[in-house]
Amino acid sequence: MREEVRLALPATAAHVRLARLTVASIAAGLGFSLDAIEDLRIAVDELCYLVGAGGRDGSITLRFDIDDDVLVITGEGAARAQPMDARRLSEQILAATVDSYELAGTEGRVVCRVVRRREAT
């Protein structure tokens, strides 16, 4: 069963909490383990900052695509270019917390997508 949840947030650090709560709630519904949910909360946090949360204005959008045991999260926003060090750390964090991720940027627009499957129990 495919479902989709969309979230549009002001691009400020204070609202990232809503993204974390949302992903935790969706993943809990899919039967993800606490470890996986902790990973997803960290990944979504990172994703939000990558696409522009933590700024002072603008907004970011998040889409959660739910498909049985797979959760795909796509974030988009008008982020500024990140310093290389910070970006490397962000990518390292994503690589460790989700099964796969993509990060693409064009003209002041950054899109980040992460995929996490429910582990076999």
Next chain:
Amino acid sequence: MPDRAEVRELLGTYHRTGDPAVRDRLVEMHLGLAEYLARRFDRRGEPVEDLVQVASLALINAVDRFDPDRGLEFTTFAVPTIVGELKRHFRDKGWALRVPRRLQELHLRLVTTVAELTHELGRSPSIPEIAERAQASPDEVIEAIEAGRAYRSASLDAPAPGDDVTVPAAWRIGETDDRLAGVEERNELAGLLAELPERERAILVLRFYDGLTQSEIAERIGISQMHVSRLLTRTLERLRRRAAEVEQGET
């Protein structure tokens, strides 16, 4: 160091007369002590100015309550009073943001619940499993996990009086440092990572470079999964803040 005879005399005078000028003089003479004690609690997540303030107020309190007739040295009385007040400060300030008491309690209860379930199941539990054991709803469990971000590990890390601040052997993980050395060369993150406390750095490397889960890290270094979660969160926030500062050239 204040002159003992002078201190004794002033305390006697203040005890008899209640002269505020004498009290001020006594407080002034011992501010160094208050600051010294406050700094022993530094690096626990609270601004040091706040700690000095707490210690100074405790010092005033100690001057007021000291009874010179009991024959104690003033410092013998003042040190435990000030340290007690600092510890109380950490306990009360454990929650940085306003978190409803019910969520605070649930969060703290989850520490044991998660540990028990992980042990019994031999894997990381699901939210419904945790909720059932903790007699809460899944939504409440999720909120309680999120509330961990508002929990300052400061209160958990604060030393007991007389404690030397030591790093348990389990945190000094040799291979972690080796891995990190490689990381630093590749990423030029050396400056930021080097600023982290040893345990936080170890957890960061174990999670993001060695791929251990939070439960595995918890078991390996002997703290709860919930605490690993809080420490990771705090470390990432700190790195993010520092990275922003570095970017703005405010090193």
